[in-house]
Amino acid sequence: MARSIGVLMQLDLLYTFCQDELRRRLPGENWKTLYRGTHDSEEYNVSKVATATETRRAALVQLNNLSSFTSDPEVAWEFGSARGR
Numbered sequence: 001m002a003r004s005i006g007v008l009m010q011l012d013l014l015y016t017f018c019q020d021e022l023r024r025r026l027p028g029e030n031w032k033t034l035y036r037g038t039h040d041s042e043e044y045n046v047s048k049v050a051t052a053t054e055t056r057r058a059a060l061v062q063l064n065n066l067s068s069f070t071s072d073p074e075v076a077w078e079f080g081s082a083r084g085r
Contacts, residue, residue: 032071034069034070034071035069035070035071035072035075035076036068036069036070036076036079037068037075037076037077037078037079038079044061044063045061045062046059046060046061047059047060047061047062048060
């Protein structure tokens with residue numbers, strides 16, 4: 001139990017740092033759009049599919065990390081598929 005509490009505390013600290021960094025780098029912005037390139041989108045668990053009135057989002061998926069995201073959609077395709085690695 002003690003190990004899991006330590007991890008949760010570290011994640012809270014990381015989340016707080018990221019929120020502060022975004023606030024400092026993007027004053028007045030509520031979010032930052034990030035892109036992730038993929039070649040196997042059917043493997044993702046889709047939480048929500050956009051309705052006809054929601055033009056900004058095609059689908060909402062939950063991922064387990066942020067290690068391969070970018071703010072440049074062209075660069076996102078360089079990440080490719082994790083399958084077979």
